[in-house]
Ligand code: IPE
C-alpha cells in the first residue's frame with residue numbers, strides 16, 4: 001500500500017505544527033460518571049467513550065501527530081463487576097471488527113499492549129488480525145493498552161532480562177535505560193510527550209510508569225465521552241505553553 005502524503009488538515013492557527021507532541025497518551029476516564037449523570041447504565045458511557053476515542057484518533061491523524069496511546073483496560077479493571085468486564089471485552093472486539101477497514105483506509109497502524117493472553121480468545125484473534133493487516137501502515141501509530149499495568153510491564157521486562165543474564169547472554173552491567181526500554185511493550189515508540197487524563201482525577205493509575213517520566217500532564221474535568229476536538233485543541237495549547245526542562249535549567 002502506498003502511504004498517504006502527510007497533510008495537516010485543519011490544524012488550529014494558534015498551534016505550532018513544529019512543536020506538536022510526537023506521542024500523546026490518554027487515560028480515558030469518566031465513562032461511568034458520564035452515564036450516571038444521565039441516569040443511564042455505565043455501559044452507555046463506555047459506548048460513547050468509543051466515539052470520543054475515534055474522534056481523537058482522527059484528530060491525531062489529521063493534525064500529523066505520529067503516535068497515540070490509549071488506556072482501555074487496566075490490570076486492576078478485572079476487579080469490576082463481571083457484567084461490566086464482559087461488556088467491555090465484547091465492546092473491544094466489536095469495535096475492532098467494525099473500525100478496522102476505516103483504520104486501514106486512514107493508514108493507521110494499530111497495536112495492542114498489555115498481557116493479551118488473558119483476554120478472551122475471540123478478542124485475541126481480532127487483535128492479532130488488526131495488528132497484522134495494519135503492520136506496514138505509515139500513518140498514526142495507535143496503541144491500545146488492554147489488560148495493561150505499568151508494574152506488570154516492568155516485571156515482565158525484568159524477567160526477560162534476568163533470563164538472558166541467567167543464560168549467560170547478558171552482563172548485568174549492560175542493563176541500561178536503553179536496553180530496559182527495549183523490553184517494554186512500547187519498545188518501538190518514543191516516550192509520550194503529553195499525557196491527558198479526563199474526569200479530573202490526579203493520578204496515573206498504573207499507566208506507562210516508566211515511559212511517562214518526563215511527559216507533560218494535562219488533566220481536564222471533562223468526562224471522557226465528552227472529550228472532543230475542541231478539548232484536544234485546549235490540551236495542545238496548554239502543552240505548547242509548557243517549559244520542558246528535563247531536569248536542566
Ligand atoms: C474509564 O471510565 C473506562 C475504563 C476504565 C474501562 P470509567 O469506567 O472508569 O468511568 P468512571 O471513572 O467510573 O466514571
Ligand code: IPE
Pocket residue numbers: 027028029030071072073074077201203205
Ligand atoms: C484508569 O481508569 C484505567 C483506564 C482508563 C482504562 P480507572 O477508572 O480504572 O482508574 P482509577 O480506579 O480511578 O484509578
Ligand code: MG
Pocket residue numbers: 029030031
Ligand atoms: Mg474511572
